[in-house]
Each structure stands twice: as structure tokens, then as C-alpha cells.
Amino acid sequence: MKLYEIQKKIQPVSTGWKEKAKERLDDLTKPRGSLGMLEELAARFVAIKEQIPIVMPTKEIFVFVGDHDVVSEGVSAYPQEVTGLMVRNFLAGGAGINVLARCVGAKVSVIDIGMKEDLADAETLIKKNVRRGAGNIAQGSAMTQEEAERAINIGIEMAEKAYRNGAGMIGTGEMGIGNTTPSAAIFASLLPFNVAEVTGRGTGLDDKGLSRKTDVLKKVLEVNGGALSDPISTLAAVGGLEIAGICGLCLGGAAHRMAVVVDGFISSAGALVAMRLNPLVRDYLFFSHRSLEKGHRIFFENEGIRPILDLDLRLGEGTGAAVAMQIMEDAFKIFNEMATFSDVGIEPGA
Amino acid sequence: MKLYEIQKKIQPVSTGWKEKAKERLDDLTKPRGSLGMLEELAARFVAIKEQIPIVMPTKEIFVFVGDHDVVSEGVSAYPQEVTGLMVRNFLAGGAGINVLARCVGAKVSVIDIGMKEDLADAETLIKKNVRRGAGNIAQGSAMTQEEAERAINIGIEMAEKAYRNGAGMIGTGEMGIGNTTPSAAIFASLLPFNVAEVTGRGTGLDDKGLSRKTDVLKKVLEVNGGALSDPISTLAAVGGLEIAGICGLCLGGAAHRMAVVVDGFISSAGALVAMRLNPLVRDYLFFSHRSLEKGHRIFFENEGIRPILDLDLRLGEGTGAAVAMQIMEDAFKIFNEMATFSDVGIEPGA
Numbered sequence: 001m002k003l004y005e006i007q008k009k010i011q012p013v014s015t016g017w018k019e020k021a022k023e024r025l026d027d028l029t030k031p032r033g034s035l036g037m038l039e040e041l042a043a044r045f046v047a048i049k050e051q052i053p054i055v056m057p058t059k060e061i062f063v064f065v066g067d068h069d070v071v072s073e074g075v076s077a078y079p080q081e082v083t084g085l086m087v088r089n090f091l092a093g094g095a096g097i098n099v100l101a102r103c104v105g106a107k108v109s110v111i112d113i114g115m116k117e118d119l120a121d122a123e124t125l126i127k128k129n130v131r132r133g134a135g136n137i138a139q140g141s142a143m144t145q146e147e148a149e150r151a152i153n154i155g156i157e158m159a160e161k162a163y164r165n166g167a168g169m170i171g172t173g174e175m176g177i178g179n180t181t182p183s184a185a186i187f188a189s190l191l192p193f194n195v196a197e198v199t200g201r202g203t204g205l206d207d208k209g210l211s212r213k214t215d216v217l218k219k220v221l222e223v224n225g226g227a228l229s230d231p232i233s234t235l236a237a238v239g240g241l242e243i244a245g246i247c248g249l250c251l252g253g254a255a256h257r258m259a260v261v262v263d264g265f266i267s268s269a270g271a272l273v274a275m276r277l278n279p280l281v282r283d284y285l286f287f288s289h290r291s292l293e294k295g296h297r298i299f300f301e302n303e304g305i306r307p308i309l310d311l312d313l314r315l316g317e318g319t320g321a322a323v324a325m326q327i328m329e330d331a332f333k334i335f336n337e338m339a340t341f342s343d344v345g346i347e348p349g350a
Numbered sequence: 351m352k353l354y355e356i357q358k359k360i361q362p363v364s365t366g367w368k369e370k371a372k373e374r375l376d377d378l379t380k381p382r383g384s385l386g387m388l389e390e391l392a393a394r395f396v397a398i399k400e401q402i403p404i405v406m407p408t409k410e411i412f413v414f415v416g417d418h419d420v421v422s423e424g425v426s427a428y429p430q431e432v433t434g435l436m437v438r439n440f441l442a443g444g445a446g447i448n449v450l451a452r453c454v455g456a457k458v459s460v461i462d463i464g465m466k467e468d469l470a471d472a473e474t475l476i477k478k479n480v481r482r483g484a485g486n487i488a489q490g491s492a493m494t495q496e497e498a499e500r501a502i503n504i505g506i507e508m509a510e511k512a513y514r515n516g517a518g519m520i521g522t523g524e525m526g527i528g529n530t531t532p533s534a535a536i537f538a539s540l541l542p543f544n545v546a547e548v549t550g551r552g553t554g555l556d557d558k559g560l561s562r563k564t565d566v567l568k569k570v571l572e573v574n575g576g577a578l579s580d581p582i583s584t585l586a587a588v589g590g591l592e593i594a595g596i597c598g599l600c601l602g603g604a605a606h607r608m609a610v611v612v613d614g615f616i617s618s619a620g621a622l623v624a625m626r627l628n629p630l631v632r633d634y635l636f637f638s639h640r641s642l643e644k645g646h647r648i649f650f651e652n653e654g655i656r657p658i659l660d661l662d663l664r665l666g667e668g669t670g671a672a673v674a675m676q677i678m679e680d681a682f683k684i685f686n687e688m689a690t691f692s693d694v695g696i697e698p699g700a
Contacts, residue, residue: 029439029446030445031553034664035665035669036642036662036663036664037662037663038663082696085694085695085696086696088694094687095689096379096385099684099688100684103680103683203384204382292386308661309659311387311658311677312386313384314381314384315381315384315385323388323680326676326680329453330450330453333449333450333452333453334450337444337448337452338444338445338446339439339444339445344435345435346436
């Protein structure tokens with residue numbers, strides 16, 4: 001199913017099932033609401049799945065990989081070759097996301113959606129390259145509208161594949177040297193904030209680097225200013241292929257009624273595009289953590305969203321999503337396994 | 351080992367090993383510091399254990415149970431009998447702490463340290479009752495100095511037992527209807543804040559209940575005002591047996607170089623007494639979460655401590671400690687299992 005069909009398929013989550021979930025939560029042996037966000041996570045999942053008890057979900061995290069020619073403007077502390085080296089690290093199981101996904105028992109799938117380098121020999125890499133790196137957005141657009149749609153469709157396809165394989169919960173992840181720059185450009189385009197407000201240090205810029213990045217981002221929006229009329233045009237103008245893939249994963253996940261656990265700053269940029277394409281997506285998204293990246297806090301405030309964790313993570317890859325999946329599983333087990341008041345002979349009380 | 355000996359046994363954690371840990375963390379395939387608090391947790395644990403790689407710790411959570419005659423002043427939404435019913439729930443494995451401890455593979459031990467009711471038939475309950483409920487602190491002291499010391503010693507004894515059984519990480523937990531009131535009294539005594547600033551809704555008071563509780567707490571401090579000169583006198587005057595047990599667990603954990611994962615508001619009151627008895631304890635404590643209870647935020651701000659989670663939990667029992675232990679294990683696995691830059695051929699960069 002493709003971008004325009006899938007959007008029509010997305011249904012609201014069930015308020016009736018959310019109520020049923022809350023009734024059960026209020027009958028568990030604890031004061032009402034005293035497990036705070038754990039209760040909310042369980043109720044939201046029931047509203048998606050329409051099933052009690054919760055069937056513990058199979059989990060898959062998708063790491064979309066793309067490059068960004070805007071790195072030639074000096075916006076990143078790392079050279080572009082690191083993208084490919086890190087992909088090999090993912091495939092060998094040695095990266096942060098591999099370790100944390102193992103902790104929660106999630107499968108990790110790595111997709112070349114827009115890498116500069118062709119890792120033809122990498123057998124377990126999912127090869128879906130749309131173009132060899134996004135264009136230098138300080139001098140023009142990242143990609144064509146058609147390329148953006150193809151990249152979104154790859155994300156949708158990944159969600160569908162996960163769904164067919166029985167996944168109930170999917171996570172977003174990404175890798176791409178320089179990709180906090182297009183993400184900040186998306187936030188500055190789709191949110192009522194200017195570039196300076198959403199630009200942060202990425203993986204490690206000093207003050208001088210941050211100042212240069214902010215200047216580059218001003219130029220990005222100037223150069224592409226005419227194109228920022230709708231979400232997909234924004235993605236095509238100032239985005240990245242991996243960000244488009246994440247947008248598609250969010251749409252596809254929502255259409256197939258899976259919980260989509262959104263990683264950090266860059267993943268949130270993809271999720272934001274998906275939410276602007278179809279506001280119903282939001283109820284399927286679980287924002288895993290508030291990253292140290294400055295614009296992330298602003299995004300959450302503007303959208304009225306509270307992320308699960310706040311651990312100063314700024315690695316990406318899906319690492320925050322993996323950790324948050326553990327908290328979600330805790331919530332599901334609380335929902336399923338706790339005794340009820342009638343089991344133990346206590347009056348529910350306040 | 352008893353209260354006064356144990357305090358002498360507590361040693362500073364190793365700054366040298368913390369440095370070694372940071373060196374390793376900086377050599378892992380991620381930008382420096384980009385796993386935020388996970389890196390800090392791993393480094394702090396290495397500074398305690400002086401061992402690389404980290405040996406994944408065996409875990410035990412201690413739920414200290416005590417009653418509080420101050421409930422007769424109307425400070426709780428639940429009647430006192432609930433303490434005993436919940437203890438039976440813990441022993442049957444149906445409470446929140448049982449579920450969350452299973453999620454992380456931690457053993458749960460339940461200690462009657464100050465229950466009103468004698469659950470003589472409860473075989474797996476650890477029976478160490480010091481007195482049958484703390485006195486009504488709105489009319490006098492909670493216990494004698496000697497009882498406070500005995501209760502602390504029971505906590506120390508539990509830590510020693512865990513240590514002898516090979517635990518590397520222990521968690522605090524508690525149950526006792528009414529015990530946010532003595533906790534608030536301890537915070538108001540040992541921190542530079544007044545009663546109104548540290549008093550919250552406990553497990554579910556409405557506005558009227560909160561106002562009554564604040565008035566009761568003012569009376570508690572008035573009545574016991576003369577006795578609040580040092581940490582143990584404070585505990586004896588306005589504390590609770592379970593809070594004293596937690597204080598002892600923190601002291602004993604530190605003396606035996608274990609990580610002590612502190613649960614929520616009430617556990618923090620016990621931890622605060624331990625930190626005031628011996629400031630070195632602090633480096634062994636891992637505060638699991640910021641509870642919704644008002645005084646908890648103030649406590650963390652005053653002590654300059656950042657808790658691991660912020661999930662609006664207010665159940666107690668050790669539930670926050672159990673969830674935080676998972677985050678700590680994630681951190682340890684990151685430390686042990688991630689590839690290094692030299693493994694994958696990337697220059698460490700920024």
C-alpha cells in the first residue's frame with residue numbers, strides 16, 4: 001500500500017477500549033493512577049490493539065540510513081565516511097542500538113535508503129537506496145518530490161513487513177552523519193519557531209560549530225523558502241531520505257495498528273511530518289525520550305507531548321526507542337499480571 | 351556489624367576507577383557522552399565495584415513494612431488494615447513490586463519491621479518487628495532512640511545478608527499506610543523547607559485531605575520540635591520503622607560496596623537520614639525516580655541529585671527501584687558489549 005492509500009487506512013484508536021483498560025487498571029491493587037505513565041502506556045496500547053489481556057508484542061527496530069551533502073558546509077563533527085563504517089558496526093552487532101535492542105529482545109533491521117556509499121557486499125543490509133545521499137540543502141533541495149514519496153513508501157513497506165511477521169511494536173532509528181541539520185530545518189519549517197531556536201550541537205559541535213550550523217540553517221531555509229508549503233514538499237526540500245523513511249514507518253505502523261516507538265530528535269522530525277500528513281497517526285506514536293538536542297524540547301512543548309524518558313541521550317540509531325520499549329513492556333506486564341482488589345480483599349478506596 | 355561500626359566502614363568510591371570507566375566509554379562507537387545518563391550510571395557502578403568489565407549484578411529488593419498511628423489523624427485515604435493485606439499480596443506475588451521485580455529478575459524480600467498486625471502465619475515474611483506500629487507523631491514521638499537504632503540495624507543486617515548471598519545491587523522499598531506523613535516530617539526537619547512545601551497528596555488525598563495533612567504535619571513538628579537535633583533523633587521522633595530500615599539498608603549497602611537503588615518519596619526520606627549520618631553514602635545511592643509527591647522534587651533540587659526516571663509513579667513498594675534497575679542494566683551492557691572505535695576503524699572525532 002502506498003502513501004496516499006495508507007493515509008486513508010489509518011483509523012482513530014478505540015476510546016472504548018481505552019476506558020476498558022482504565023477500568024482494569026483501577027481494579028489493580030494500587031491507588032488509582034499511582035503507576036503514572038506506566039498506566040497511561042498500557043491504556044494507550046490497549047486502545048490500539050483492542051485486546052485484553054495484552055499480548056506481549058514482538059518488536060522490531062528499523063534503522064534507516066542516509067547521507068547529507070550539507071556536511072560539506074561543516075555542520076557535523078564527523079566526516080561522511082562514518083555513516084558506512086557505522087552501518088557495518090550495526091550489521092556486526094557492536095553498536096549501541098544492537099546492545100540495547102538485545103536488552104529488550106527487539107530485532108534490528110538496517111536499511112540503506114539514501115547512503116552515499118554502496119555497501120554492495122553487506123548481505124544483511126536491506127538495500128532500498130532511493131538516491132546516493134540527499135543534496136546540499138544549503139544550495140538547493142534535498143531530493144525531488146518523487147524521491148521523497150518513494151522514501152516514504154519504503155518506510156511504509158517496512159512497517160507492512162513487520163506487521164506480516166507478527167510485530168506488535170516497531171521502533172524508529174536512523175544513522176546519517178549531518179542529519180540533525182535537515183531535522184532542525186524540518187522543525188523550523190513545520191513548527192512556529194525560528195532556526196536559532198531549534199538548532200543544537202548534534203553529536204558534538206563546539207560554540208563555533210553551533211554558530212556555523214545556525215548560519216547554514218538560515219541559508220537552508222532562505223534557499224528553500226519557496227518550497228515549504230506542505231509536509232512532503234518540506235521533506236523533499238530540506239529533509240533527508242532516512243527522515244522520509246521514518247515518516248513512512250510511522251504512517252504504516254499506524255495503518256496496521258502497531259505501536260510505533262519514536263527515537264530521538266531526527267526520528268521526531270520524521271514523526272512530525274507523518275503527524276502533519278495525518279493527525280490520527282499521533283495516537284500510535286510513543287515518543288521514547290527527550291534528547292539533549294535543543295529543538296527537541298521545543299517540539300514536545302509545542303505538540304503537548306510528554307516523552308517517556310529523559311536521559312540526555314543524543315546518539316540516535318533507535319537507542320532511546322529500545323530503552324523505552326522496556327518501560328512499555330513493564331507497563332504491559334503490570335496490566336496483565338497484577339492482582340485485583342477483589343483478589344486480595346481490599347476496598348478500592350480513593 | 352551495627353550502626354556505629356558500619357559508618358566507619360564506608361569508604362569513598364574510587365575516582366581512579368571512574369576515570370578508567372570514562373576512558374572505556376569514550377572509546378565506544380558513539381560520540382563522547384552521547385548516551386548521557388547511561389554512561390554516568392555505568393561509570394558510577396565501576397567506581398563502586400572497581401572491576402572492568404562489569405559483572406552483571408544479582409539483585410534483591412527489600413520491602414520494609416511498618417504502620418503509623420498517625421493515620422488516626424486522618425492523613426491517609428486508606429485504612430491501616432490495608433498494610434497487612436498488601437503484605438499478603440506481596441508474599442503471593444500479585445503486587446506491583448512483584449511484577450516489576452520479575453521484569454528485571456530481582457528477588458523481593460518483605461520484612462515486618464514495624465507492622466501493627468502480627469502475620470504469624472506468613473511463612474515467607476521476614477519477621478523482625480521492632481514495635482507494633484510507630485506512635486502517633488502528632489501527639490508524641492514515633493519510637494524511642496533505641497528502637498530507631500534497632501530498626502536501622504535490621505536494615506544493615508538485610509544489606510549484609512544480600513551481600514553474603516552475592517548481590518551487587520539492592521533496592522529499597524516500603525509499605526505502610528500513612529507513611530508519606532512521617533517522610534514529609536523528616537524532609538521538613540532535615541531540609542531547609544517548611545511543612546507546606548514538602549507535603550503532598552500521598553496515595554490519593556483530595557484538597558481537603560491535603561489541607562488536613564498539612565495541619566497535622568505542623569502539629570507533628572510542634573510536638574516533636576525539641577527532638578529534631580540530629581538524624582537519628584529525627585527518625586525516632588517523627589519517622590517510621592520502615593524508614594529506619596531503609597536508612598540502614600543504605601548504610602549497609604554502602605559499607606559493602608553495593609549499588610543501592612532508592613525507590614520514591616518515602617525511601618528517599620530513609621536515604622536522606624543515611625546521607626546525613628554519613629555523606630559518603632551518597633555515592634552508593636542511585637535515586638530511581640522523581641515521584642509525583644511534592645516534597646520529592648524539592649529534595650532532589652536541594653541535594654543536587656537527578657533521578658533516573660520521571661514517570662509520575664507514587665506507589666512505593668520499590669516499584670520505581672525495579673524499573674530503574676533495568677535502565678542500570680542497560681547501562682552496564684552498553685559498557686560491556688559495545689564495539690570500540692578501533693574495532694571498527696573510526697577516528698574517535700569530537
